[in-house]
Amino acid sequence: MSSHREAPEISKDPVADSTDVYAFVSPDQPDTVTLIANYIPLQGPAGGPNFYSFGPDVLYEIHIDVNGDGRPDITYQFRFSTRLRDPDTFLYNTGPVTSLDSPNWNSRQFYSVTRVEYGKSEVLGSVLACPPCNIGPLSTPDYATLASAAVHAVTGGIKVFAGQRAEGFYVDLGAVFDLADLRPFEQLHAQYGLDAFTKAASGVNATAHLNVHSIAIQVPMSQVLPRARHGQPGDRGSVIGIWTTASRQKARVWDSGDDRYVYSGPWQQVSRLGNPLFNELLVGLGSKDLWNTLPPADDKRFADRVAHPELAALLPALYPGVFPNLEALVKSGTARADLEAILLTGIPSGIITGFQNYTGPTQSDVLRLNTAIPPSKVPSQLGLLGGDLAGYPNGRRVFDDVVTIELRAIAGVTVPLVDKSFTPDGAASAVTDGLTAASVPSGYLDSFPYLGVPYSGFTTPSS
């Protein structure tokens, strides 16, 4: 998945497990950027009575690098607290919840937002209400309206939202984790002699009907751009790098007097996410936990995993005869400068007409957004591969088909950006897991926070 349960340790800590990051110029407010970090993967909507919530013991952050050093220059911190109206009932709510201050809502969450810039902190808002989870027609009868009240305006003309949303990331998990099966091409899979597939099939969106928890912030553009020249697509200062982290305090012990965990010590980063699928697809199993603890500035140590991605060697092996040019490229040992640019430094000027998102030579896994590229009037979910300069890997919009984009890039379609003599295999521009944005049943919103209304437990039982 993008980053759901992608590393051994964080897969045991879903509350702190970042799943996706989005960063884009807001289509309906183009003088702002929207940043979204999702946590708590694969939520079955019926998962009560303790419905999903953010971790009060977790420090959630969205970072912005404006000078290309792979370290945060601006950070938005989010801290949550949970309050029970009645600890003696087992119920999440004791009647219909029709407002954020409903007396029927027992287990509520609130949060604070703090902006940190070059070491200086400013609290932008506090005691901000999250919406409840979407339970069903009796408990949350008008969920869309209820959740929209949880979009808060805070200091600086900023909007924030933190709460449950429908999963917007679509991927055929069941197939891709079955030895990289891609259903639309599965008859071409080597199949280990098992003859499991005889014809192509449609993709299955494994995340359909699942929810996540989103932290979304919409910030006036002027507050996230550096002093360096910006405003034109060719300006280096127009490009910002975005990633999210979750941190926990280092020491934890179960306090049997209070029947809860207590924490102490410095914050330790336990989860990180910039580009989708980076840790998931590129980093070896033995290094994934380490990767989650590091800043993007340290990603040089993983550059070889990008230059020689394991999946690029697997595709020709698993789909014999389908990727001969990719196979030859892999066997040549040529470093994938195209992937290094896309994922680690950004694409310099002069490669794609009218576009760059280069942040400098420091190799770091961050989403690179050229803020001077306006939102597309007719967006392509294939982003740059679809000729849409406002889509991934220029930032990432909620509907971008990052699985197909990255599959095709790894399969070789982007090699000609750096080597005109290379001819991608015909299959490279066709490979996909067979899903599109239309595979997301909830759809998306046209306005902040853009991710769809979460699926309710009543209409989407978990079993």
Added chain:
Amino acid sequence: MPSSHTDSSPEPAVSPERPPRVSRRSVLRGAAGAGAVGLAVAGGAAAVTGFTRQDQPAAPDAAPAVAGAGPVLVYLRDTATGEMDVFAGTGQTRLRNPALVRELLRAIN
């Protein structure tokens, strides 16, 4: 990666009042109030042979950065050398005190 700053969030449920930054003295004082381990640390304080204050990891901290405002946890890293980490607030201090560790081990064995 947590950045190097502190958070002065007023959110009461997650950010209690923030006392001064952690210091060796405050760690020991906090440890003294933390039950058996605290007593042991306090009793052994005079015998501390040396300590190193670890570089604070880049850490925004919305939790109290002080001993006394929360639990104080001690991790004996190496019983042979007496090296231990003391966690208090959002601070971490490394101490080396073989005598104290011997005393603790005697107490729990």
